Amino acid sequence: xxxxxxxxxxxxxxxxxxxxxxxxxxxxxxxxxxxxxxxxxxxxxxxxxxxxxxxxxxxxxxxxxxxxxxxxxxxxxxxxxxxxxxxxxxxxxxxxxxxxxxxxxxxxxxxxxxxxxxxxxxxxxxxxxxxxxxxxxxxxxxxxxxxxxxxxxxxxxxxxxxxxxxxxxxxxxxxxxxxxxxxxxxxxxxxxxxxxxxxxxxxxxxxxxxxxxxxxxxxxxxxxxxxxxxxxxxxxxxxxxxxxxxxxxxxxxxxxxxxxxxxxxxxxxxxxxxxxxxxxxxxxxxxxxxxxxxxxxxxx
Amino acid sequence: xxxxxxxxxxxxxxxxxxxxxxxxxxxxxxxxxxxxxxxxxxxxxxxxxxxxxxxxxxxxxxxxxxxxxxxxxxxxxxxxxxxxxxxxxxxxxxxxxxxxxxxxxxxxxxxxxxxxxxxxxxxxxxxxxxxxxxxxxxxxxxxxxxxxxxxxxxxxxxxxxxxxxxxxxxxxxxxxxxxxxxxxxxxxxxxxxxxxxxxxxxxxxxxxxxxxxxxxxxxxxxxxxxxxxxxxxxxxxxxxxxxxxxxxxxxxxxxxxxxxxxxxxxxxxxxxxxxxxxxxxxxxxxxxxxxxxxxxxxxx
DNA sequence: CCCACGCCATCACAATTTCCGAAGACGCGA
DNA sequence: TCGCGTCTTCGGAAATTGTGATGGCGTGGG
Numbered sequence: 001x002x003x004x005x006x007x008x009x010x011x012x013x014x015x016x017x018x019x020x021x022x023x024x025x026x027x028x029x030x031x032x033x034x035x036x037x038x039x040x041x042x043x044x045x046x047x048x049x050x051x052x053x054x055x056x057x058x059x060x061x062x063x064x065x066x067x068x069x070x071x072x073x074x075x076x077x078x079x080x081x082x083x084x085x086x087x088x089x090x091x092x093x094x095x096x097x098x099x100x101x102x103x104x105x106x107x108x109x110x111x112x113x114x115x116x117x118x119x120x121x122x123x124x125x126x127x128x129x130x131x132x133x134x135x136x137x138x139x140x141x142x143x144x145x146x147x148x149x150x151x152x153x154x155x156x157x158x159x160x161x162x163x164x165x166x167x168x169x170x171x172x173x174x175x176x177x178x179x180x181x182x183x184x185x186x187x188x189x190x191x192x193x194x195x196x197x198x199x200x201x202x203x204x205x206x207x208x209x210x211x212x213x214x215x216x217x218x219x220x221x222x223x224x225x226x227x228x229x230x231x232x233x234x235x236x237x238x239x240x241x242x243x244x245x246x247x248x249x250x251x252x253x254x255x256x257x258x259x260x261x262x263x264x265x266x267x268x269x270x271x272x273x274x275x276x277x278x279x280x281x282x283x284x285x286x287x288x289x290x291x292x293x294x295x296x297x298x299x300x
Numbered sequence: 301x302x303x304x305x306x307x308x309x310x311x312x313x314x315x316x317x318x319x320x321x322x323x324x325x326x327x328x329x330x331x332x333x334x335x336x337x338x339x340x341x342x343x344x345x346x347x348x349x350x351x352x353x354x355x356x357x358x359x360x361x362x363x364x365x366x367x368x369x370x371x372x373x374x375x376x377x378x379x380x381x382x383x384x385x386x387x388x389x390x391x392x393x394x395x396x397x398x399x400x401x402x403x404x405x406x407x408x409x410x411x412x413x414x415x416x417x418x419x420x421x422x423x424x425x426x427x428x429x430x431x432x433x434x435x436x437x438x439x440x441x442x443x444x445x446x447x448x449x450x451x452x453x454x455x456x457x458x459x460x461x462x463x464x465x466x467x468x469x470x471x472x473x474x475x476x477x478x479x480x481x482x483x484x485x486x487x488x489x490x491x492x493x494x495x496x497x498x499x500x501x502x503x504x505x506x507x508x509x510x511x512x513x514x515x516x517x518x519x520x521x522x523x524x525x526x527x528x529x530x531x532x533x534x535x536x537x538x539x540x541x542x543x544x545x546x547x548x549x550x551x552x553x554x555x556x557x558x559x560x561x562x563x564x565x566x567x568x569x570x571x572x573x574x575x576x577x578x579x580x581x582x583x584x585x586x587x588x589x590x591x592x593x594x595x596x597x598x599x600x
Numbered sequence: 601c602c603c604a605c606g607c608c609a610t611c612a613c614a615a616t617t618t619c620c621g622a623a624g625a626c627g628c629g630a
Numbered sequence: 631t632c633g634c635g636t637c638t639t640c641g642g643a644a645a646t647t648g649t650g651a652t653g654g655c656g657t658g659g660g
Contacts, residue, residue: 001379002302018637028620033638043382052627052636059391060382067381071374078367079301082343082360091359304647318608331648333609352607352656 001042003075006068008035009047013065017054089278092121096132096144099223099240104145104262105286112282120278128222130194136265143266143279148198150263156271158264158280160287164241165202165259166252172233180255182210189235190214194221198260199238206238206257301342303375306368308335309347313365317354389578392421396432396444399523403540404445404562405586412582420578428522430494436565443566443579448498450563456571458564458580460587464541465502465559466552472533480555482510489535490514494521498560499538506538506557 011021012032022029036055040047047061057065093113097104106124113122125141132144137154150157167185169177176188186207192200207213218234220226230237231249238257244250264283270276271292284291311321312332322329336355340347347361357365393413397404406424413422425441432444437454450457467485469477476488486507492500507513518534520526530537531549538557544550564583570576571592584591 001375002304003375004302006375006378017635019635029636030621030638030640031619034618037638043379044386045382050626050637054636060385063385063390064378064382067374067378071371071378074367074371074374075301075303075306078306078364078371079343081367082345082364085360085363086344090363317606319606328649329608330610330650334647337609350608354607 001039003072005035005039005042006072008032009039009061009068010065010072012036012048012055013057013061016056088119089117089275090119091275092123093143093275093279094123094125094141095279096125096127096135096141098127098129098132098145098147099262103240108286109282112285113279116282117278120275126222128193128197130197130221133265136267139267142270142275143264145262146198146265147260147262148201149261150265154268155265156268156292158283158289158292160262160264160283160289162259163262165199165238165257166241166244167236167255167257168227168230168239168244168250169236169253170230170233170250171248173236174251177253180253182206182255183212185236185253185255186210186212186214188214189216189218191218191220191226191229191235191237193223193226194219199223199226202257202260203238301339303372305335305339305342306372308332309339309361309368310365310372312336312348312355313357313361316356388419389417389575390419391575392423393443393575393579394423394425394441395579396425396427396435396441396446398427398429398432398445398447399540399562408586409582412585413579416582417578420575426522428494428497430497433565436567439567442570442575443564445562446498446565447560447562448501449561450565454568455565456568456592458583458589458592460562460564460583460589462559463562465499465538465557466541466544467536467555467557468527468530468539468544468550469536469553470530470533470550471548473536474551477553480553482506482555483512485536485553485555486510486512486514488514489516489518491518491520491526491529491535491537493523493526494519499523499526502557502560503538 008021008025011024012018015021015024018029018032018036022032025032036047043064045060045064046058047064048055049058097106101107101124110122110124113120127135127141127144129146129148132141132146133150133152133155135141136144137152145160147163173188177185179185190203192203194200203214216235218229220229223239226237227239227243227250229235230239230244231247233249236253239252241252244252264280266276266280277291280291308321308325311324312318315321315324318329318332318336322332325332336348343364345360345364346358347364348355349358397406401407401424410422410424413420427435427441427444429446429448432441432446433450433452433455435441436444437452445460447463473488477485479485490503492503494500516535518529520529523539526537527539527543527550529535530539530544531547533549536553541552544552564580566576566579580591
């Protein structure tokens with residue numbers, strides 16, 4: 001028994017004629033006749049009395065008709081529900097962060113996602129460039145913010161802005177910082193995040209360029225921890241410009257550093273995933289950039 | 301969308317593998333794959349994530365699964381309900397009577413029908429042989445009791461018993477009935493039912509055989525009315541033997557009359573109608589006769 | 601590090617089902 | 631008795647569905 005049997009059953013019961021039911025269902029009358037016959041055979045009952053005036057429901061048919069309608073309604077509920085879901089994203093998206101929410105414009109991103117996809121659960125997970133990249137690779141994150149050049153062909157990378165870096169210094173060390181020569185600064189204690197963080201790379205590049213090495217280092221594997229360490233006077237560190245504006249406990253040294261790009265990454269193979277597309281659309285709106293052109297668009 | 305799409309959907313959701321679902325559904329893996337693909341296309345949503353380990357429901361699929369189950373359940377409810385109905389007769393059967401219920405053994409017939417077909421409504425409609433026959437012909441009755449020979453090729457006739465006839469006379473006329481010669485009796489008033497009743501035919505035959513005619517007649521178009529008329533002293537009449545046993549108001553005259561057959565009739569073209577078959581089965585059980593062999597029996 | 605395994609998608613072709621138009625059977629009404 | 635409208639049946643055509651083989655892809659063991 002298939003749905004078309006039931007559709008025909010209901011149509012014939014309502015039209016009381018195979019001919020009219022056939023017209024309503026855009027098919028031929030023998031086809032309708034065969035449907036009814038097949039249905040009667042599989043059900044083992046007679047649904048209609050055949051009269052010269054048409055088809056009249058038997059008491060058994062009368063009794064089965066509402067159930068057939070119910071089955072059709074249930075099937076059409078599946079379709080209708082699916083229609084309502086087809087442009088709606090449900091489930092959850094996990095986005096890895098690598099710095100503070102303000103700078104990443106998270107509230108605007110969240111607002112845009114919430115507005116367009118109210119049933120989408122958005123998880124903003126703190127992390128760092130170093131932890132985000134593998135997380136995206138293995139699917140623990142759907143996408144992530146990262147800083148620095150990414151050289152991974154499996155990743156799609158979306159440039160958001162350039163992030164100027166400065167050397168941040170604690171106010172408590174101001175007396176000891178008499179020169180902004182890198183070699184002199186290298187003799188002071190340093191704090192940095194993790195080796196795969198772009199700030200670390202910038203620091204390495206800085207010291208390598210001046211052929212020197214910082215005396216002592218301390219790892220803080222999260223950016224706000226790094227900033228707190230600097231404020232607390234543990235040592236110098238590389239931070240985003242502006243972090244220490246109007247800060248009592250730390251300040252920025254006037255040393256020229258190359259800026260690093262802030263980027264948004266996700267697995268290239270998911271670039272046509274509606275979830276990724278939705279996030280990218282909102283992200284690009286927030287950052288005022290063009291969304292990457294899709295490789296293939298499917299008909300809805 | 302057809303039911304097999306939903307069946308496959310549910311099977312794959314439960315088995316989490318196309319291969320296993322194919323085994324469960326006794327078909328091939330590409331067929332299952334095509335079902336899911338087609339369903340996803342008609343619904344416009346992605347139901348499964350394809351992983352190297354198998355198929356995993358998407359949130360959308362998760363949401364649609366219970367509805368798909370519901371639709372399948374509704375469809376299978378149709379089948380189940382039909383199974384329950386397939387040997388059950390529902391609706392109503394209309395049986396025409398032509399004489400009293402005791403003689404027709406109606407209580408036993410009713411009991412048998414009620415026991416085997418509790419949902420069958422049985423209508424026992426009083427009438428006479430003359431009114432029952434056309435009612436059966438045009439479908440106002442499904443079957444009927446009649447007396448006398450029936451010569452109608454469109455009717456199936458089932459003989460039940462011979463009905464001996466007697467002349468019933470009112471006790472109040474006993475003094476006037478001095479002879480049982482038909483010619484003498486003809487001078488008395490007579491009551492009979494209707495011209496197409498077999499009792500009437502018997503009376504005509506009686507008088508024709510003796511070349512005489514009753515003086516006065518009165519028509520009562522129902523048998524119990526006839527009997528009451530006789531009791532009331534209106535006149536003589538032909539009744540079934542035994543009606544006036546132990547009766548104070550009427551008695552039977554010792555005049556030899558031919559007996560007439562009591563029969564049960566229905567339209568010949570309905571002899572394989574389950575309703576007719578059911579009634580015949582019960583009727584034959586009650587009367588201790590063999591049911592007529594069916595022309596064709598269908599597989600249940 | 602590579603290969604073998606299990607998974608699903610795709611393809612061309614075969615089997616089945618479904619569909620169509622024509623013809624037949626049947627009862628009704630003129 | 632004939633015409634009309636109904637449903638059923640029939641043969642062949644069309645569409646759908648199913649099959650087995652093949653390929654891509656990621657995973658896990660050697």
